[in-house]
Amino acid sequence: MSDEAGFTVKLARSNKSVFVKEGGSILFSLMEAGVMAPFSCGHGICGTCETAVLSGEPDHRDFVLTDSERESGEVIMICCSGSKTPEIELDL
Numbered sequence: 001m002s003d004e005a006g007f008t009v010k011l012a013r014s015n016k017s018v019f020v021k022e023g024g025s026i027l028f029s030l031m032e033a034g035v036m037a038p039f040s041c042g043h044g045i046c047g048t049c050e051t052a053v054l055s056g057e058p059d060h061r062d063f064v065l066t067d068s069e070r071e072s073g074e075v076i077m078i079c080c081s082g083s084k085t086p087e088i089e090l091d092l
């Protein structure tokens with residue numbers, strides 16, 4: 001499954017859901033919804049936006065995580081990565 005039609009990001013701590021449209025960035029979709037998250041490079045190279053994944057399967061597009069970190073699915077770089085599942089829940 002891909003995220004071509006978009007996916008929903010569920011935010012556990014702020015109890016919000018934000019839709020990320022096809023080709024969109026989780027980080028910028030959150031910002032549009034008024035949810036601020038730390039970031040720096042915006043291109044998947046610094047690791048500042050690393051966020052814990054509570055459920056769902058990340059579609060990793062960063063250059064930071066190791067292969068084993070990618071396979072674990074426990075963290076995601078929200079500036080550039082997407083979701084392979086229709087919904088992904090983050091610790092935000």
Ligand code: FES
Nearest residue numbers: 040042047049079
């Ligand atoms: S902000 Fe740098 S990796 Fe996401």
